[in-house]
Amino acid sequence: MMTELTILMPCLNEAETLETCIVKAKGYLDRAGIAGEVLIADNGSNDGSQDIARRCGARVIAVPVKGYGAALIAGIAAAKGRFVIMGDSDDSYDFANLDPFVAALRDGADLVMGNRFRGGIAPKAMPPLHRYLGNPVLSTIGRVFFRTPVGDFHCGLRGFNRDAIIGLHLNTPGMEFASEMVIKATLSGLDIREVPTTLQPDGRSRPPHLRSWRDGWLHLKLLMTFAPYWLFYYPGLVLFGLGSAGFLALLFGPVTIGGVSFDVATLILSAGLVLTGFQMICFYALSRIFAVRFALLPSSARFERCKSRLSVDNACIAGGSLLLLAIFATLSGVFSWGATGFGDLDASRIVRPAALAVVAASLGVQIITTGFLAAMLQQQINPEQMPQPLQEDSA
Structure with a gap:
């Protein structure tokens, strides 16, 4: 049977939350009756995340090149599905409710972005600096510069037609990969849509990999480079x-x-x-x-x-x-x-x-x-x- 959907998660030491995310994703595939797979792009975890993923029935690929973007680029290349839905493996995104993404993809959309501001951000799920300054400012700059319909440039939960995104030749290895995908999809005239999604506090006890000022500068630099x-x-x-x-x-x-x-x-x-x-x-x-x-x-x-x-x-x-x-x-x-x-x-x-x-x-x-x-x-x-x-x- 042809694989219709790959649910892709980048992973770097996510042992605390990875199983929960995989169980939700596989449960969604079963409930929706979709022929799909859960793919973990592991970026060098040393906490046993790979074993957890395999035990839960996910496919694991090793990505030696460090970085959020590097892991996702390798994952997209290895995905078997016609469509890919990517999301962080920290249990902040709802992998059990992907129907709006799948519906838009089946309707012909090339890129379907989640919008957390429309769907709902739970208390303490997003730092105030990101919620009220970083994300709104960078998203506004992106909309002005590129006239893109995306209101939440940095939402980590998004779906896309795999062939269309591979055709963009994305290559940024860091967090700015999220912006590069939206920018190049817009410049290439792809069909981009947005659906509401929710954001919950992540389930990890350690700090996130994201570094606010460093990664914010990387996003801004990329926006300026393409404008x-x-x-x-x-x-x-x-x-x-x-x-x-x-x-x-x-x-x-x-x-x-x-x-x-x-x-x-x-x-x-x-x-x-x-x-x-x-x-x-x-x-x-x-x-x-x-x-x-x-x-x-x-x-x-x-x-x-x-x-x-x-x-x-x-x-x-x-x-x-x-x-x-x-x-x-x-x-x-x-x-x-x-x-x-x-x-x-x-x-x-x-x-x-x-x-x-x-x-x-x-x-x-x-x-x-x-x-x-x-x-x-x-x-x-x-x-x-x-x-x-x-x-x-x-x-």
Whole structure:
């Protein structure tokens, strides 16, 4: 008989609660009449967890690579079921009530996330730091960055179509694996749904493996890594816009607004904003090209149009024009200095052409070097070595 469902549990020294979880999971399979298995991905337990699992009728695989994500990646690869439902083996999740997950999977969902905030969190089941700060903040960032329908990014109880998730090529070994699955599933256009689930205090006497600040940073870092728009493009666009407005306004003389005079000090600050913002925009372009090339992010028609314009020829033309402007600004400053006999100059007279020369030269060099590096990232290699690019539903 074909195995329809694998209930997968990562395990590292869970002797106190593992039997309870397996009994509940096997009881659910029997009650629901589902052809399934309970699979334990053991991450090097030394408390007898493996023997407990086998005695309870579960299948055990050894995962030598340490980490929550590493254990689950190995477990997903070894699963026999068409569907997989994963959950922690600390008795905090209800393996006896998986009907909503199975129903959604049978209905065609690729990923079914549990939502503990909708289903109910028992007292002392989740630390206040996680419940009121960490999880809501990170989940909100995830929804904003990726427009995903998931409201509880870090729920450990989730079900999925095994083939669909294997196709995402998940590879993070730590706790951030939970976020990677949601991010890549969203970017790949998979059918993601949410169902309410409950969370109970775990049954272990020892502290959990989770480390709040360390693992929270890993999740946030992963969110930022897969969101170059938010990491580079939007902040860079704001800095470049503000800097350009201030720089152009002050390039020909001081500006007074409401009795406050802005002069060369603000001009220098604006120049810094222009250069920093433009560099971040260049980083965005390069990171997006790299991520699309290696199937980390999806492409789009608009992105392909912009990429086609970022050629070495166009970059050299634009960058060369700015370098010429920098030379003219430099000569203007030198002639102004020569008119005084190369003596002492009023700073306000020399700073403006000097600032224009520095900004124009820096932008010119950045454009040219970005064009060459973008072309390098797009060089053809052996197609057999290239991953298949992701595709999104709309541009």
